[in-house]
Structures are given as structure tokens and as C-alpha cells.
Amino acid sequence: MRPFYIKQVRFLLACILCAGFCSLTIESAKANEYTIARVKQYQGPLDPGDTLQKVLKIELEVGTGGTGTPTFDSLTLVLKGVPQIAAIRLFTTDTGITFATPRMLDSVNSPTDTVVFSGFIDTNMALGKYYYWVTVDIVTDSFTVGTIVDAAYYSGSYSPNTPDFTNTQKDPWGFRFTGRNYKIGAGNQYTNLDSAAKAIADFDYDGDSLILMQITSNYDSIENAPIEFYNHSGPAYITIRPENNLPVYTYGNPGSGMPLISFDQAQKIILDGRSGGTGTDRNWSIINVDTSQGNVISFKNNSSNNSLKFLSIEGETSTNYNGLIRIGTDGSTNGVGNDSIIISNSYIGDIKIGGTASLPGIGIMCKGTNGKKNSGIIIDNNHFVDIFNMSSNIPTASILITDESEDISIINNHMFQDTSRYPQLINSSAFIYFDANSGGGHIIAGNYLGGSDTACTGSPYNISGNAKFSGIFFSQNNTGSPSRISGNQIANIIDSTTYNNTKYPLTGIKIAGSNSFTVG
Numbered sequence: 001m002r003p004f005y006i007k008q009v010r011f012l013l014a015c016i017l018c019a020g021f022c023s024l025t026i027e028s029a030k031a032n033e034y035t036i037a038r039v040k041q042y043q044g045p046l047d048p049g050d051t052l053q054k055v056l057k058i059e060l061e062v063g064t065g066g067t068g069t070p071t072f073d074s075l076t077l078v079l080k081g082v083p084q085i086a087a088i089r090l091f092t093t094d095t096g097i098t099f100a101t102p103r104m105l106d107s108v109n110s111p112t113d114t115v116v117f118s119g120f121i122d123t124n125m126a127l128g129k130y131y132y133w134v135t136v137d138i139v140t141d142s143f144t145v146g147t148i149v150d151a152a153y154y155s156g157s158y159s160p161n162t163p164d165f166t167n168t169q170k171d172p173w174g175f176r177f178t179g180r181n182y183k184i185g186a187g188n189q190y191t192n193l194d195s196a197a198k199a200i201a202d203f204d205y206d207g208d209s210l211i212l213m214q215i216t217s218n219y220d221s222i223e224n225a226p227i228e229f230y231n232h233s234g235p236a237y238i239t240i241r242p243e244n245n246l247p248v249y250t251y252g253n254p255g256s257g258m259p260l261i262s263f264d265q266a267q268k269i270i271l272d273g274r275s276g277g278t279g280t281d282r283n284w285s286i287i288n289v290d291t292s293q294g295n296v297i298s299f300k301n302n303s304s305n306n307s308l309k310f311l312s313i314e315g316e317t318s319t320n321y322n323g324l325i326r327i328g329t330d331g332s333t334n335g336v337g338n339d340s341i342i343i344s345n346s347y348i349g350d351i352k353i354g355g356t357a358s359l360p361g362i363g364i365m366c367k368g369t370n371g372k373k374n375s376g377i378i379i380d381n382n383h384f385v386d387i388f389n390m391s392s393n394i395p396t397a398s399i400l401i402t403d404e405s406e407d408i409s410i411i412n413n414h415m416f417q418d419t420s421r422y423p424q425l426i427n428s429s430a431f432i433y434f435d436a437n438s439g440g441g442h443i444i445a446g447n448y449l450g451g452s453d454t455a456c457t458g459s460p461y462n463i464s465g466n467a468k469f470s471g472i473f474f475s476q477n478n479t480g481s482p483s484r485i486s487g488n489q490i491a492n493i494i495d496s497t498t499y500n501n502t503k504y505p506l507t508g509i510k511i512a513g514s515n516s517f518t519v520g
Contacts (some may be wrong), residue, residue: 016419032127033066034163042172043201045211046084046136048143054099054204055151055176062124066160069125074118074157079133079148082111084178086136088151090117095128102133114154127271138178145179148189176211180211184240185218193240193250193261194224200238200269201230203328208235208371214243215284225252229266229303237268237305241284244276248284259295259326260288260315264509273310273346273402282347285312288324289432292358293317298326312347316358318389323365323400324348329372335369338405340376348398349385350419359419361389361396368404372490373439375406383454384415390426390465397433406480412446414454417461425465425497430473430510431490440480440515444472444488451492460494463506468499474517482516485509 024293040057056077062070075090087109091102106117124130134151154169156162175189182189182196190196196213232238242248252260263269273284288296296315297308308325315324325348327338349365363384368374384398398415415431431449434442449471452458463469471490474483486507495506511517 004082006430016366021047031066031068031160032062032064032070033123034060034070034124034158036061036167037065037163039165039170039172040202040304041172042176042202043174043199044176044205046138046149046176046178046179046205047180047207047209048138050138050206052089052135053138053176053206053422054133054135055149058132058153060124060130060163060494062127062130064122064127068160069123069158071123071432072132072156073121073159074116075132076114076116076154078157078305079111079113079115079151079153080175081147081178082113083142084139084144084147084149085111085136086110086139088115089135089137090136091133092122093131093133095130097129097131098208099133103329103339105132110506116244125495136176143318145181147178149173149178150175159197165219170434174199180209180236182211182213183216184213185216187218188216188222192223194227196240197227197229200266201233202270203232205236211238213238213240215241215246215248216243217246219248221249221251223252223260226254227252227261229261229263229269232266232269234268237270239270239272239277239520241272241277242275243268246275246283247311248300250284250286251289252287252293253290254288256290257293258290259298261286261297262391263297263299263306265301266303267305270307270309271311273312280345282310282312282345284310285314287450288315288317289351289354291316291320293322295326296320296324298328299338299341300329302336302338304341307342307344308346309344310346312352314351316350316351316355316360318358318361323362324360325364327364327366327374327377329369337372339374342362342378342380343382343420344378344380346382347385348382349387359389361384361387361394361428362400363398365402366405366408367402370404373404375407375466375495377405377407378409379411379413380409381412382414384413384431386417386419387415390418390424390429393427395427395435396425397429398431400433400435401438401442402435403437407441409443410445410447411443414448416448416451416453416456416458418452425463425469425499427468428468428473430470432472434474434478436475436478438475440478440483442483444483444485447488449488449490453471456491460492463495464497466498468505468507469495470507472509474511474515476512480515482518486518486520
């Protein structure tokens with residue numbers, strides 16, 4: 001019986017070895033191929049002597065199938081602005097999605113209009129996405145401001161197959177640009193504000209010198225709305241303003257409930273309404289012609305270090321805590337608050353020409369969510385005009401500060417009524433209204449509340465209806481650092497409400513909260 005046992009063991013071992021060998025043979029016979037390709041265009045300014053400035057990112061995806069191992073061994077590009085290019089290079093980061101650890105495949109000095117990268121064989125064996133980057137070095141001595149520098153994909157050499165470019169543009173819209181002064185208007189670098197905003201989302205540049213975008217006389221006031229500033233964090237500030245001696249109007253209807261202009265993860269952007277950036281005139285009007293719930297301008301998701309100044313911000317939104325300007329979050333778990341926003345020297349109010357009989361209900365609304373505070377907001381020397389609409393059972397206010405807000409400065413503003421339309425109060429309201437849980441560390445100083453013109457002058461501010469009204473109101477449950485209220489003038493107001501639950505239907509400053517205050 002023993003020989004039979006030995007033979008049986010040998011037979012089983014042979015089967016195991018065969019199974020393993022067969023498995024390895026089958027696995028090694030499998031092959032992959034290129035499936036999808038994508039091309040991304042980078043944008044932004046170029047300075048003299050810049051190096052390794054990204055122009056294109058090419059993504060090659062490897063999937064199952066094919067008859068061999070995917071390889072990539074040449075790339076041909078068509079260039080613009082070649083006199084400004086000292087060298088152009090091709091890198092890969094293999095499966096790394098960022099340009100953190102690049103490996104250079106080829107470079108060409110002083111390229112011509114068509115450049116070919118070759119002399120490399122890059123193997124992409126595993127399933128997944130592989131990333132290639134085209135960068136340029138910029139000349140120093142012969143640098144010329146105002147030149148478009150661009151690279152367009154023309155062809156590549158691949159094995160065993162060419163990836164599918166069907167669902168991507170081989171030459172996506174966009175370009176790099178020598179210098180930091182752009183123009184907005186037909187025939188310029190950007191046709192309108194919408195295209196400038198889209199470009200800024202793809203900016204990738206070095207250096208913190210100011211980037212200037214000036215709106216020209218060729219600008220078409222009717223915008224592609226909504227206009228979305230997205231994904232800019234610097235290092236430079238970008239100022240957008242009208243050219244010298246030029247009034248500008250930006251109109252748009254972004255659709256019900258949508259802002260005309262939104263800042264989403266967009267930082268260091270300044271909208272300056274002064275022509276040429278000097279003087280004190282408001283030469284830029286931004287008007288949301290949708291009269292439902294949409295803001296004129298909104299900030300969300302860490303849109304910090306932005307400024308609005310010397311603008312005329314006009315609209316008629318009145319419901320659901322929507323201000324003409326809204327500083328908030330998107331409500332998702334990924335959203336964060338917004339810090340260090342300055343709103344100054346601007347008109348914030350009803351549509352001056354056209355519009356409907358409705359008035360806006362809230363001028364500026366600042367609302368965070370739990371753990372996503374808005375802080376360091378400065379609202380300085382603005383004119384809040386005809387902010388009074390009680391179309392819903394929500395406070396009407398020139399400024400409404402609500403959940404998770406801290407260190408808000410409201411200083412030197414003028415809030416008045418320049419209309420013969422006086423909607424009725426149906427809910428407790430105020431010029432400056434701090435709702436429950438609106439935090440602490442606030443400063444409310446030097447404001448003028450009342451009248452029909454600046455500094456509480458002109459005819460009286462009229463209030464009617466059946467609810468109470470305050471100049472400045474703090475609700476309950478406001479915690480945090482002490483807040484200061486000082487030097488405000490509340491005057492030239494006529495209250496004819498029928499509110500009679502208490503004997504104080506009109507109060508100058510009302511504090512219902514438990515936080516500490518300095519009032520004087």
C-alpha cells in the first residue's frame with residue numbers, strides 16, 4: 001500500500017504545481033490598453049524668467065483588453081507665443097495627480113511653432129490613470145507684455161492603441177499670458193465677466209504681484225449668468241474694475257434662487273467699482289434682474305480675503321434669509337465658513353432703473369453653520385437704501401447676522417428710505433438685526449439709521465404694520481467675546497404701527513441676549 005500512497009502524493013503535488021503554473025501563465029497572458037484620454041488647460045499670468053509654468057496636463061487611462069503593454073513614446077504640440085518660450089518640457093508623475101514629484105521625459109530649448117517630444121518610452125502597465133505635464137520656461141531679456149502663450153495637443157505615439165480623445169477637447173479653451181494686466185470685453189483676452197471667472201478657476205502661477213482685469217467699452221452688459229468665481233487662493237490678489245472714465249453695468253438673470261455672482265472657494269478677489277481704481281464714484285452697477293430668491297452676490301466654502309467696494313449692488317430678493325449679499329456655507333459636510341471679507345463704500349438696495357414694485361427684504365445676510373463660522377467680516381460706509389420687504393414672516397433688515405458668526409464689524413453705514421412704497425411690518429425687524437446664536441465679538445459703531453438720505457437727513461423713515469421695530473436688535477443665546485455698540489445715530493423715524501403687545505413698538509437699541517455688551 002505504501003507505493004500507492006507515494007504515487008498519490010506525487011500526483012496531487014503535480015496537480016497543485018500544474019494549477020499554479022497554469023494560473024501564472026493565464027495571468028501573464030492578460031493585456032491592458034489605453035481607454036480614455038483627457039486634456040486640461042492651465043491659465044494665468046507669466047512673468048520674466050518664470051520656470052516650470054504649467055500649460056497642459058494630459059491624463060491617460062489604462063483599462064483591460066488589448067494585446068500588449070500600454071506604452072507612450074512621443075508627443076507633438078502646436079505652440080503660440082514661441083518667442084516668449086525659452087524652453088518647453090514634458091514630465092510625468094505616473095499615477096500622482098499633482099505636480100509634486102515630476103519625472104522629466106524630454107525638453108526642447110527655443111522651440112518652434114511645432115514641438116515634438118521623443119526619445120523616451122513610458123510604460124503604463126497597471127490599470128489606472130497616468131499623468132503628463134507640459135511646462136514652459138519664459139525668456140527674460142526679450143520678454144514682451146501682452147502675449148498669449150499656449151500649447152495645443154496635436155498627436156502622440158501609443159502602443160498597442162491610441163487612447164480615446166472623443167470626450168475631451170485636444171485644445172481646451174484658455175491660455176497663459178505674459179504680464180498681469182488683462183482686458184475684459186469683445187476682442188480682448190476675456191469676452192465677459194463669466195469667461196474671466198472661468199479662467200481664474202484654472203489659474204496656476206507664481207508671485208504675489210497684483211493681477212489687474214479691466215472692463216473695457218467693448219464689454220456687453222448682459223452676462224452669461226450665473227457668474228462663478230471658483231478655486232482661487234492666490235498667491236496674488238486679483239482686482240477687477242472698469243477702465244478709466246467708463247461706467248459699467250452688469251445685468252443677468254441666473255434663474256430662480258441663484259446668485260448672479262458667486263464666490264465658491266475663491267479667495268483674494270476684489271471687485272472695485274471705481275473707473276481706473278481712483279476717486280469715490282461708483283461706476284459699476286451689478287444687477288440681478290431675477291426678482292425671486294436669488295442673491296446678487298454670494299460667498300461660500302472658505303471664500304475669504306475678498307472685497308466688494310464702490311459698487312452699486314441692486315436686486316429685489318426678499319425671502320428665506322436671502323440677502324442681496326449672502327455670506328454663508330453650502331450646507332454640506334465639506335463646506336466651511338468665510339473670513340475677512342470687506343464690503344465698503346457701496347450702494348446696496350433696490351433696482352434703480354426698471355425692476356418691479358417689490359423692495360429687497362435683506363441687504364447683507366451672514367449665516368454660518370455649526371463648526372463653519374463666518375468671521376472677520378467688515379461692513380463699512382455703505383448706503384443701504386429701501387431695504388424693507390415683509391413678503392414672508394422673516395425679519396426685514398439692512399444687515400441680518402445669524403448663526404455661527406463672530407467678530408463682525410458694522411461701521412459708518414447709512415440706512416435710509418428713498419421711496420414712497422412702505423410695505424407693512426408683519427414680524428419683528430430692525431435696521432441691524434442679530435438673530436439667535438449669532439456669536440460675539442461684534443462692533444456696531446458710527447452708523448446712521450433713519451431718514452430718506454445719508455446721516456438721517458431728509459424726510460422721515462416711515463414704518464407701519466403690526467410688529468415692533470428696532471434700530472439695532474440683539475436676540476437671545478449669543479455667546480462669545482463681548483460686543484460693542486457705540487456712536488450710532490438712530491433718528492428721523494415715524495412709527496405708525498398698530499403693535500400693542502407692549503408699550504415699546506419702536507426701540508433704538510434692544511438687547512435680549514445673554515452675552516456681555518458695551519453700549520455707549
